[in-house]
Amino acid sequence: MPDSVHLKPDLPSVLSRYRDVLDLALKDTVSDRHVFLYDMLRYCMGWSDADGTPLETEKGKGVRPSLCLFTCDALGGDIEKALPAAVSLELIHNFSLIHDEIQDSDEIRHHRPTLWNIWGVPKALFAGNVMRVLADRSMSTMLSDDPKLLSASSSIVSEACLEMIEGQYMDISFEGGNSITVDQYMKMISHKTGALLRSSVHIGAIIASKDGRDADIFREIGVKLGFMFQIRDDILGIWGETTSTGKPVGSDIRRKKNTLPIVHARETQTQTYKKEISELYSLESLEDHHVDRLLDILDVTKASHYCQDMVENYALEVSKDIQNIRFSKNSRRDFRELVSFLVDRSF
Numbered sequence: 001m002p003d004s005v006h007l008k009p010d011l012p013s014v015l016s017r018y019r020d021v022l023d024l025a026l027k028d029t030v031s032d033r034h035v036f037l038y039d040m041l042r043y044c045m046g047w048s049d050a051d052g053t054p055l056e057t058e059k060g061k062g063v064r065p066s067l068c069l070f071t072c073d074a075l076g077g078d079i080e081k082a083l084p085a086a087v088s089l090e091l092i093h094n095f096s097l098i099h100d101e102i103q104d105s106d107e108i109r110h111h112r113p114t115l116w117n118i119w120g121v122p123k124a125l126f127a128g129n130v131m132r133v134l135a136d137r138s139m140s141t142m143l144s145d146d147p148k149l150l151s152a153s154s155s156i157v158s159e160a161c162l163e164m165i166e167g168q169y170m171d172i173s174f175e176g177g178n179s180i181t182v183d184q185y186m187k188m189i190s191h192k193t194g195a196l197l198r199s200s201v202h203i204g205a206i207i208a209s210k211d212g213r214d215a216d217i218f219r220e221i222g223v224k225l226g227f228m229f230q231i232r233d234d235i236l237g238i239w240g241e242t243t244s245t246g247k248p249v250g251s252d253i254r255r256k257k258n259t260l261p262i263v264h265a266r267e268t269q270t271q272t273y274k275k276e277i278s279e280l281y282s283l284e285s286l287e288d289h290h291v292d293r294l295l296d297i298l299d300v301t302k303a304s305h306y307c308q309d310m311v312e313n314y315a316l317e318v319s320k321d322i323q324n325i326r327f328s329k330n331s332r333r334d335f336r337e338l339v340s341f342l343v344d345r346s347f
Contacts, residue, residue, distance in 0.1 A: 012341040014334050015061055018069045018079070018086075022062060025087050029138050030131075040115055040127040041134075044094055050118050060110070061347075063229070065090040067200040070338075071218055074331035077208025084142040085153055085203045089196055091135035092161050096168065096196075098128035103172060104255060132161075153203050160199035167192025174258045178266070178278045185263045186227070193233070194226025201225070214325060221321050224314045228342045231311050234259040236346070238295070239304060244347040250291045256281045260310075261303035262294075269301050315343045 030041050039052040046059035065086035072082040100106070101114040102121055108114065116124035139154050170188040174180050198219060205218035236244075237252035238261055252259050262281075266274050277297060280290050298304065318339050322332060 010341075011061065012334070012337045014070045014338045015063060015066045015341075018066050019062065021079070021083070022065050022069070022086060022090070025083050026090060029087055029091070029134055037123075037127060037130060040119060040123065041131060043118075044098060044115055044127065044131070046110065050113070060094075062090065064093050064196050064200045067197065067222075067225075068204040070331075070334070071201045071204030072208040073204075074327050074335065075205060075208035075214060075325075076328050077204070081143060082204055082207045084138045084140075085157065085207070086200075088135040088138040088157055089160075089200055089203075091131050091138065092157070092164070093196055095128045095131040095135065096164055098124055098131065100168065103168065104257075135161075149206065152206060156199045156203055156206075160195040163191045163195035164193075167195065175256070176281070177258060178274075178281075180258050180263050180266075182260070182263055182267055185258070185260055189230040189260075190223065190226060193230035194223055197226040197229060198222030217321055217324060221318055224318050224321075225339075225342065228311050228314045228318075228339075231260055231307050231314075232342060232345060234261060235304060235307050235311075238298070240346065250295065253291050253294050254286050256286065260307050261298050261301075264303050264306050265298055265301040269297070273297055273300070311343055315339050 026045065027047065030038065030045060031047070039048065042048040042052070043050055048054050068082055068086040068089055069079045073079050097109070098115055101109060102116045102124060106114055107117045114124075115127055119127075135157075139157055142150055142153060167188050167190070171192055174185070174188065199222065201222040202215060202219040205215040209215060234252070237257070237259055238250055240249070242249055253262075262277065266277055277294065280286065280294055283290065286294075319336065322335055325332070327335070
């Protein structure tokens with residue numbers, strides 16, 4: 001993939017509108033030091049290559065900080081007040097990715113080698129920890145004439161980070177398990193993925209509006225967006241195209257991850273299929289024919305349809321929720337565009 005790639009062409013306007021202001025604020029937070037450790041952070045953020053040379057390359061979607069700023073903006077708030085929280089959320093997300101890549105032995109993200117793959121696990125862990133501290137520092141710069149607002153926003157971010165880490169631990173504990181239920185899996189992703197997404201829209205609403213009702217509605221919307229995002233990720237982790245996801249087709253199966261399609265297949269199929277899935281997942285490594293067999297089983301269980309139906313049902317609930325929000329001009333349309341993107345995204 002060319003180094004000049006910066007944004008995917010089909011990103012909704014909500015995820016591209018705030019990119020310049022977010023990039024500037026993120027660089028102000030991360031790039032003001034010149035020791036080697038910060039070169040690693042700049043590489044992680046997509047601002048430089050492994051040698052520290054600045055470049056424009058593919059970056060993450062920026063869903064969490066964009067949602068924070070958009071929610072604030074859509075309710076008539078000042079996005080400058082929400083910017084420190086948005087930066088903090090993005091840094092926490094990247095901190096989690098650095099550690100998650102180590103946890104899952106992921107060698108590639110966004111078509112580039114991951115941090116630990118280049119510099120080793122110990123240095124990558126340090127880089128992730130520094131990213132987390134920088135997130136706290138960003139929150140400390142939030143300006144407001146309301147001390148309660150500052151306290152509430154900081155508490156939401158801290159609690160979300162704690163829930164996310166708890167979810168990551170639950171995810172690890174599920175590895176190798178044969179009796180995980182769909183309900184247990186949904187609880188895990190509500191923490192691992194849902195916590196930061198929920199807090200993104202919740203903080204944006206709190207900063208913009210003195211109406212606690214709007215903030216409560218957005219908090220619930222964030223819960224549903226988190227489920228949508230992770231379940232769609234689970235679909236892409238098995239059936240996504242390498243050119244779009246940057247990962248091999250069937251990558252989650254090859255890593256023997258208990259994602260929703262596998263959990264669903266185990267919970268709904270006959271004992272014969274359950275036993276076969278367990279036997280395949282107990283192998284030291286999976287060859288291509290093993291992956292193909294698991295894909296056949298998932299096809300029999302209609303796992304892809306089951307997961308996509310869940311995504312679409314959550315999208316319908318979100319569409320109903322936003323009917324009760326007093327949006328600023330065109331923001332309702334923009335939110336619907338974002339929801340449609342999350343339903344069908346391919347990366």
